[in-house]
Amino acid sequence: xxxxxxxxxLAPWIRWDRGINAPDQAILFDIPNSRAYFFxxxxxxxxxxxxxxxxxxxxxxxxxVTSLFGRAWCGYICPQTVWTDLFVWVERILQGDRxxxxxxxxxxxxxxxxxxxxxxxxxWIIISVLTGGAWVFYFNDAPTLMLQLINQDVPxxxxxxxxxxTGSTYLLAGFGREQVCNYMCPYARFQSAxxxxxxxxxxxxxxxxxxxxxxxxxxxxEGRGHCxxxxxxxxxxxxxxxxxxxxxxxxxxxxxCIDACxxxxxxxxLPRGLVRYDTELNHKLRKENKQEAVxxxxxxxxxxxxxxxxxxxxxxxxxxxRSPIELHVLHDRNPIFVELSDSxxxxxxxxxxxxxxxxxxxxxxxxxxxxxxxxxxxxxxxIMGNKWFNSLPVFADSIGHFRVFLTAQKQxxxxxxxxxxxxxxxxxxxxxxxxxxxxxxx
Amino acid sequence: MNPSNNNIETQDDIxxxxxxxxxxxxxxxPCPRWWVWIFLGTIVWAVGYWYIYPAWPVIxxxxxxxxxxxVMEWTxxxxxxxxxxxxxxxxxxxxxxxxxxxxxxxxxxxxxYEFAVVGGKSAFKENCAQCHGSGGGGAKGYPNLNDDDWLWxxxxxxxxxxxxxxxxxDHKNTRNSVMPPLAAVMGKDSVTKVSRYxxxxxxxxxxxxxxxxxxxxxxxxxxxVNGEGNRIFGAPKLSDGIWLYGKGDEQQIxxxxxxxxxxxxxxxxxxxxxxxxxxxxxxxxSLGGGE
Numbered sequence: 001x002x003x004x005x006x007x008x009x010l011a012p013w014i015r016w017d018r019g020i021n022a023p024d025q026a027i028l029f030d031i032p033n034s035r036a037y038f039f040x041x042x043x044x045x046x047x048x049x050x051x052x053x054x055x056x057x058x059x060x061x062x063x064x065v066t067s068l069f070g071r072a073w074c075g076y077i078c079p080q081t082v083w084t085d086l087f088v089w090v091e092r093i094l095q096g097d098r099x100x101x102x103x104x105x106x107x108x109x110x111x112x113x114x115x116x117x118x119x120x121x122x123x124w125i126i127i128s129v130l131t132g133g134a135w136v137f138y139f140n141d142a143p144t145l146m147l148q149l150i151n152q153d154v155p156x157x158x159x160x161x162x163x164x165x166t167g168s169t170y171l172l173a174g175f176g177r178e179q180v181c182n183y184m185c186p187y188a189r190f191q192s193a194x195x196x197x198x199x200x201x202x203x204x205x206x207x208x209x210x211x212x213x214x215x216x217x218x219x220x221x222e223g224r225g226h227c228x229x230x231x232x233x234x235x236x237x238x239x240x241x242x243x244x245x246x247x248x249x250x251x252x253x254x255x256x257c258i259d260a261c262x263x264x265x266x267x268x269x270l271p272r273g274l275v276r277y278d279t280e281l282n283h284k285l286r287k288e289n290k291q292e293a294v295x296x297x298x299x300x301x302x303x304x305x306x307x308x309x310x311x312x313x314x315x316x317x318x319x320x321x322r323s324p325i326e327l328h329v330l331h332d333r334n335p336i337f338v339e340l341s342d343s344x345x346x347x348x349x350x351x352x353x354x355x356x357x358x359x360x361x362x363x364x365x366x367x368x369x370x371x372x373x374x375x376x377x378x379x380x381x382x383i384m385g386n387k388w389f390n391s392l393p394v395f396a397d398s399i400g401h402f403r404v405f406l407t408a409q410k411q412x413x414x415x416x417x418x419x420x421x422x423x424x425x426x427x428x429x430x431x432x433x434x435x436x437x438x439x440x441x442x
Numbered sequence: 443m444n445p446s447n448n449n450i451e452t453q454d455d456i457x458x459x460x461x462x463x464x465x466x467x468x469x470x471x472p473c474p475r476w477w478v479w480i481f482l483g484t485i486v487w488a489v490g491y492w493y494i495y496p497a498w499p500v501i502x503x504x505x506x507x508x509x510x511x512x513v514m515e516w517t518x519x520x521x522x523x524x525x526x527x528x529x530x531x532x533x534x535x536x537x538x539x540x541x542x543x544x545x546x547x548x549x550x551x552x553x554x555y556e557f558a559v560v561g562g563k564s565a566f567k568e569n570c571a572q573c574h575g576s577g578g579g580g581a582k583g584y585p586n587l588n589d590d591d592w593l594w595x596x597x598x599x600x601x602x603x604x605x606x607x608x609x610x611x612d613h614k615n616t617r618n619s620v621m622p623p624l625a626a627v628m629g630k631d632s633v634t635k636v637s638r639y640x641x642x643x644x645x646x647x648x649x650x651x652x653x654x655x656x657x658x659x660x661x662x663x664x665x666x667v668n669g670e671g672n673r674i675f676g677a678p679k680l681s682d683g684i685w686l687y688g689k690g691d692e693q694q695i696x697x698x699x700x701x702x703x704x705x706x707x708x709x710x711x712x713x714x715x716x717x718x719x720x721x722x723x724x725x726x727x728s729l730g731g732g733e
Contacts (some may be wrong), residue, residue: 334577338730341591341682348730380556381549381724383732405730 004082009130012137018042022358022397029139035397041319044356046326053315057308062187064304066194068296070201070277071253074188080180081252083131083173084238087124094120098235124174125166132165178239181252192249198295202253203278204233204244207286212244226274230264233257233275243275325363325431326354329420337438344374345439346407353402353422355394362391362425363400369418370408370437378403391425411439537717545598545720555724562725565718569710578729583687583705588729591684593676596733600673601723608709609676616709619675621702624660628699632656637696643669643681644690 016026016039023030028037036043036051043050065072074081095101095116107113136158137145148154172180181188195201209227227244234242236257239250243257261275332348340346355361366389367373377384377392379402394400406418416437423430458467473481491497495512536557540548548554567576573584580586585593594604594617607615625633632653639653640661658667664677671679678686687703688694710719726732 332577335575335579335586335588338579338586338588339683340589341679341684343683346589346730378728380552381728381732403728 004077004079005086008079009134012134012142016040018358023141025141027138028141031139042356044354050315050318053311053318056311057315060304060308060311063194064301064308066191067196067199067298067300067304069253070195070199071191071251072200074181074191074252075254078252080172080176080185081238081254083127083169084177085254086127087173088238090123090127091120094123121174124170128166128169128173129162131169132162135165136161178250178252181239182250188249188252194300196298196300197281197284198279198298200277200279201247202243202251202255202258202275203280203283204246204275205273205278205283206244209244209274226265226268226270228264228268232260232264236260247280322356323429323431324355324357324427325422325424325429326352326356327420327422327431327433328352328354329433329435331435331438337440340407343410344407345410345437346405347437347439349404349406349420349435351402351404351420353392353394353400355396355398355400358396360396361394363394363422364425365389365392365404366421366423367406367418368421370406370411370416372408374407376405376407378405392422406437408437408439411437414438414440540720541717545602545723548720548724549598549727558721558724559728561718562721562723562728565714565722566725569714570722573707578726583703585686585705586684587726588731589684590731590733591679591682592673592731592733593671593678593686595673596727596731598723598727598732601726601732602719604707605719605722605726606709606711609707610704611707611709613709613711617676619664619677620704621664621677621698623700623702625700628656628660633696633699634692636660637692637699640669640680640695641690641692644683 011027012025014026015024016037017024018037022042023037025037026039028035030036034045041050062073091101095104104113104116133149140158145154145158148158176184204227206225208225210225212225212227212229214229233244234240234257236259237243238254238256239252241248241250243251255277258275258277262272265272265274328351330350330352332350336347338346338348351365353363365375365377367375375389377388379388383405392400392402416439418435418437420433420435421430457470459470461468492510493512494514495516496509497512498510500510536554539554540558543551543554548558566574566578570578574580574587575584578587580588585591590596592600594600594609603615604617607613607617609617610619628636635653636656637653639651639657642651657669664672664675665680666672666677669680671677680690683690685694686705687698710722714722
């Protein structure tokens with residue numbers, strides 16, 4: 001809980017130097033400028049496939065963990081669980097344990113009750129505000145926004161998000177709790193598809209526990225199971241189930257019942273693990289008096305791992321080879337070609353050069369596919385000649401638009417293939433794009 | 443099974459609504475509390491809404507649309523005006539800059555140039571495309587504005603004059619010229635010869651070919667000694683492959699000599715105003731034929 005909360009609150013404050021022309025926040029979704037930064041990775045809007053990749057990795061990773069360890073995500077990492085645990089912790093500190101809380105709830109209205117309830121809700125709201133507050137730091141420069149927040153000089157969008165997230169945190173973690181998992185969360189519904197007989201789930205060892213019954217002190221264990229029916233496992237369950245009835249959909253595998261039961265077993269001086277993580281298969285094997293078995297390599301896990309591996313390596317390949325230049329060439333559509341007075345043919349193109357680096361750059365444009373090509377480029381309203389092509393300027397981290405006119409004799413091919421090529425004048429890194437030269441209608 | 447055993451009513455103290463259909467009765471469970479609260483909430487919301495926004499259709503003399511107005515006096519018209527005025531004020535800033543900048547200087551200012559081209563493009567689609575084609579590609583009788591072959595000139599100044607006052611239009615400053623019907627003066631024979639000669643010009647025939655003499659006499663004053671055209675009269679170049687009417691074959695040339703056709707281009711200054719015309723000039727120039 002502390003680790004996940006820590007990551008959430010501190011991540012936006014990590015700095016990452018990207019040079020003068022770019023923000024130095026390690027994780028930043030810069031929506032006005034449509035850029036996303038993640039440490040060394042920088043994503044432009046047309047590169048959303050990286051996001052798709054991250055989502056695939058996250059999903060398959062989740063499937064993988066689920067098939068091995070059951071609902072480890074739900075029990076330990078899911079924000080809903082983490083914040084609920086945090087809220088319950090606050091509740092426990094201010095209102096005491098379960099018994100005391102129940103008593104408090106039933107008790108008549110008193111000053112004691114009043115301040116405890118008020119304090120709980122106040123602390124909840126403060127946590128919620130901080131949660132919403134931390135969220136907006138991912139979308140703005142954190143230190144700047146912090147100053148703005150202190151000076152109460154923030155854009156309405158920030159206020160809106162903080163308010164919305166405060167509300168949702170307060171409601172979901174304070175009141176929704178396991179209902180969220182039961183009724184709202186889609187993942188809880190379909191994750192049973194990822195389970196198999198060998199997934200780790202929380203099991204009550206009925207061979208050892210049954211027949212259960214309440215036990216007087218010092219009476220013998222003869223003829224009875226180790227479960228003393230104290231119902232502590234039921235009381236601590238945030239999902240409100242009785243684990244002794246077997247695995248149920250509501251179970252989020254948080255392990256609270258394991259801890260509770262182990263405490264009881266310790267007191268009774270019995271071995272721990274009456275309730276524990278185990279697999280369904282082991283359970284069955286034990287019933288049949290066979291050796292327990294754990295297989296990490298199963299068809300299912302191997303499949304998940306290979307999908308993970310493929311996605312991650314494709315992403316890495318893409319990122320490592322991510323070109324700092326992108327070139328788009330758009331052929332004019334209306335008119336598609338123009339016949340000039342000297343009977344030559346002219347075609348017009350819109351070209352865009354994306355400079356993804358943080359330095360201003362000059363690019364050299366070459367076009368191949370037709371000999372004797374007359375190239376002209378329009379910079380604002382002025383048509384420039386060939387010489388200009390050796391250094392088209394594009395500012396750091398932006399897109400250069402140019403209008404290009406190509407003039408040539410009428411070609412034999414009505415649609416002659418062309419290759420546009422831009423080269424960074426200093427680093428010599430190149431980028432290509434195909435296009436065509438149209439000289440007649442057929 | 444005895445039906446009375448299925449009757450929960452007997453086991454529960456909830457009671458029925460008293461409605462009965464063919465022996466089936468309805469239990470009288472109360473509505474869920476959260477539901478009731480939301481229901482009451484919507485009523486409160488509605489009252490607040492009536493207070494703030496226009497809601498009830500009441501007949502009232504002073505309002506043209508009738509109905510209660512609400513304290514905010516909100517109307518769709520006002521909302522439209524607001525969002526429009528925002529756009530207008532943003533555009534006005536650029537327009538003012540455009541007014542204070544000569545067309546020539548606009549060409550050196552990337553942002554203003556972009557603004558002019560975009561504005562010109564939309565004005566062109568609205569006013570000019572029906573004759574010149576949506577990309578200015580032209581059609582028979584309507585010149586292509588993308589090429590480098592101009593009847594009257596492709597410089598900013600000439601374009602501006604053409605668009606403002608038109609060609610053979612009813613504006614007093616219009617560009618004007620007439621190709622006279624010369625067939626009667628020339629005689630049938632020489633019309634044929636000249637036509638063949640002119641048709642050959644764009645294919646590179648020499649100036650000593652048959653018909654050259656008659657051409658020099660009758661036509662070169664306007665169309666140039668070598669058929670290069672003359673912008674003072676808006677007389678087209680005859681030595682290239684670009685034709686206003688048809689494809690430049692003998693027949694078509696003959697018909698132009700016998701009964702000359704003339705294009706009419708309306709004057710736009712009174713209809714569109716200086717600002718829009720400035721944008722149009724920049725746009726037409728940007729198509730690639732600007733001089």
